[in-house]
Amino acid sequence: MREAASKKHYRKERIDRGIKARSDDIYALVSYKEMWYLLFPRLIPVAGLALAAFFLPLYWQKVLVTTCIFAMLAVSWDFLSSCGMLSLGQALFFGVGSYTAGALNHYLHLPIYVTIPVATLLGGVISTVILLPVIRLRGVYFAMVTLILPLMLMRLIEATKILGGTEGITGLSPFPHTWVEITFILAGMWAALFGLRRFIASDYGLIFVSIRDNDRATMASGINIYAFKAQALFIGSCICAFCGAFMTHLYMFTGMPVFAMEFSILPIAASAIGGMGTLAGPLLGAFILVPLSELLREFGSLRIVFYGLILVICVVGLPEGIFHYLSRKYNEMERWVEIE
Amino acid sequence: MLVYGLINSAVLALMALGFNLTFGISGVANFAYGAIYVVAGFITWSFIEKLHFPYVASAALTIVLVGIFGVYLYKFILKRIRGLVISEVIATFAVSLVILELLRYIGFIGFRYSLPVFIEGSVEIMGAYVDAQRLLIIAFGILVLFALYLFTRHTKMGLAFRAIAQEEHTSLSLGINPDKIASWSMGMGCALGAFAAIVILPLGTITVDSGYDVLIDALSVCIVGGLGSTFGVIIASFIIGYAQTLTATYISSHYTMIVSLVAILIILAVKPSGLLGHQKELEERV
Numbered sequence: 001m002r003e004a005a006s007k008k009h010y011r012k013e014r015i016d017r018g019i020k021a022r023s024d025d026i027y028a029l030v031s032y033k034e035m036w037y038l039l040f041p042r043l044i045p046v047a048g049l050a051l052a053a054f055f056l057p058l059y060w061q062k063v064l065v066t067t068c069i070f071a072m073l074a075v076s077w078d079f080l081s082s083c084g085m086l087s088l089g090q091a092l093f094f095g096v097g098s099y100t101a102g103a104l105n106h107y108l109h110l111p112i113y114v115t116i117p118v119a120t121l122l123g124g125v126i127s128t129v130i131l132l133p134v135i136r137l138r139g140v141y142f143a144m145v146t147l148i149l150p151l152m153l154m155r156l157i158e159a160t161k162i163l164g165g166t167e168g169i170t171g172l173s174p175f176p177h178t179w180v181e182i183t184f185i186l187a188g189m190w191a192a193l194f195g196l197r198r199f200i201a202s203d204y205g206l207i208f209v210s211i212r213d214n215d216r217a218t219m220a221s222g223i224n225i226y227a228f229k230a231q232a233l234f235i236g237s238c239i240c241a242f243c244g245a246f247m248t249h250l251y252m253f254t255g256m257p258v259f260a261m262e263f264s265i266l267p268i269a270a271s272a273i274g275g276m277g278t279l280a281g282p283l284l285g286a287f288i289l290v291p292l293s294e295l296l297r298e299f300g301s302l303r304i305v306f307y308g309l310i311l312v313i314c315v316v317g318l319p320e321g322i323f324h325y326l327s328r329k330y331n332e333m334e335r336w337v338e339i340e
Numbered sequence: 341m342l343v344y345g346l347i348n349s350a351v352l353a354l355m356a357l358g359f360n361l362t363f364g365i366s367g368v369a370n371f372a373y374g375a376i377y378v379v380a381g382f383i384t385w386s387f388i389e390k391l392h393f394p395y396v397a398s399a400a401l402t403i404v405l406v407g408i409f410g411v412y413l414y415k416f417i418l419k420r421i422r423g424l425v426i427s428e429v430i431a432t433f434a435v436s437l438v439i440l441e442l443l444r445y446i447g448f449i450g451f452r453y454s455l456p457v458f459i460e461g462s463v464e465i466m467g468a469y470v471d472a473q474r475l476l477i478i479a480f481g482i483l484v485l486f487a488l489y490l491f492t493r494h495t496k497m498g499l500a501f502r503a504i505a506q507e508e509h510t511s512l513s514l515g516i517n518p519d520k521i522a523s524w525s526m527g528m529g530c531a532l533g534a535f536a537a538i539v540i541l542p543l544g545t546i547t548v549d550s551g552y553d554v555l556i557d558a559l560s561v562c563i564v565g566g567l568g569s570t571f572g573v574i575i576a577s578f579i580i581g582y583a584q585t586l587t588a589t590y591i592s593s594h595y596t597m598i599v600s601l602v603a604i605l606i607i608l609a610v611k612p613s614g615l616l617g618h619q620k621e622l623e624e625r626v
Contacts, residue, residue: 134608156598312417
């Protein structure tokens with residue numbers, strides 16, 4: 001008894017900062033300090049990446065562009081999964097966008113500032129129409145359809161030799177300058193991230209989240225969930241199609257590799273590491289994974305081994321994701337208090 | 341051709357059974373299955389060529405080793421993320437990446453990596469010459485099926501397997517530890533994969549890339565047949581096996597993969613639980 005009294009015991013107390021009102025994304029701000037407190041974590045990455053692009057050597061500028069493409073794919077994946085559609089085939093949307101841009105440029109000789117917007121919209125429409133018959137499927141069944149489709153399209157192109165067959169379409173028009181590439185993709189990425197975050201938080205976006213949480217209850221509220229799912233699919237696939245079209249012009253090439261598993265797996269891995277359901281988490285995950293795999297390139301084929309190990313450790317050790325963890329730490333005050 | 345279709349079907353069934361067992365019992369989609377298949381081949385090869393073990397002993401040792409590996413894979417990794425479907429898929433797929441690429445890095449590539457056949461020679465059936473090994477595959481397929489049937493219906497462990505597949509919480513209240521049983525099912529699934537590898541691999545060389553193909557084949561058979569249904573797997577492997585053989589003979593071997601993929605798509609769109617899957621209409625679509 002005396003021992004317990006002489007030794008002081010502490011516990012960690014965690015308190016949310018007092019600026020949250022009603023929900024996670026509505027705040028009651030009373031001072032500039034609090035406004036800056038919210039603005040900082042949003043401004044720093046935007047400004048930081050724009051600045052970093054200036055100082056990076058050419059090679060890492062290219063890595064930055066690739067990273068942004070994967071980050072957009074991951075954001076789009078997270079958006080789809082927020083709407084209850086688990087996609088294992090971002091490569092489908094990506095590939096459709098890429099082939100559309102490639103075909104428009106190669107066969108119709110359209111300039112680059114036409115092909116990218118057209119491929120974005122047209123790719124979104126095509127992907128949505130392809131997936132319309134299975135829009136009723138849920139969960140893992142929808143996931144398997146999306147996993148199979150890019151594989152099938154790849155084999156179909158290989159077998160029928162349309163659109164360049166195994167060779168692909170080469171010699172497409174490039175971007176005028178590296179700066180155009182970087183500005184373009186950074187703008188696209190931030191627009192997709194903040195636009196979708198705002199969209200999900202709106203009343204209209206709430207319906208999408210409610211479909212994920214309980215689709216039958218949503219139906220019972222008199223909402224046509226198929227129309228909403230199709231819209232979500234269109235938005236998500238438009239973003240991926242944009243990435244595809246961008247990548248096509250970046251490498252001046254489109255071909256079977258655009259349906260590769262890499263484009264499906266990496267966004268999911270990024271979301272799993274970064275934290276699902278936040279849209280910013282997958283972006284963070286992509287910005288960890290892609291440069292990391294680039295750093296490990298000198299290890300040759302051992303690179304994928306490290307990569308897989310990191311993935312396993314992250315998924316097992318931090319199941320909620322990095323972003324959830326960071327934002328919790330940022331939004332709460334911790335202090336040690338004495339236990340009486 | 342009829343005979344080759346039959347053999348193709350038996351190969352597919354053997355590949356799919358291990359995957360199906362793990363998924364059916366514990367609900368874990370083991371994406372490391374293809375890697376385990378390849379690893380089993382290389383372990384057997386090392387036992388025979390490097391340590392000069394007799395064939396039967398090295399095969400048995402491999403099956404046991406791979407089974408233990410499966411159990412520990414569950415205990416250390418899957419147990420912690422059970423129920424998070426995406427995490428499970430990512431973790432097992434990452435494990436498969438680690439294994440396969442590590443093998444590639446160490447340098448297990450080339451024609452010398454092939455297992456000896458069990459029996460030399462070939463037999464003539466209905467005007468077609470068939471290797472004895474291919475006939476053995478059919479025989480072993482039937483044997484495994486029979487053993488599995490006996491195991492799941494007439495042993496205590498097998499009954500516990502089926503119990504946690506049906507209702508995990510109730511079986512917990514009856515003194516069955518779901519985690520233990522699930523880890524055993526994972527181990528057995530892996531051991532079945534190893535068995536399939538040892539039986540099938542003597543037909544060709546062991547390559548790292550075949551790991552990915554095996555995974556896709558096993559997945560497609562399981563989806564068409566209905567995930568978790570053993571009888572469905574048999575029927576599905578016949579359908580896909582014959583469909584592949586037919587397209588390879590009459591159209592072009594380019595289209596064989598497309599056939600199985602189209603089969604999956606049609607099944608998923610029309611009846612997502614597969615031909616003989618459990619009827620859970622509302623789980624699948626709304």
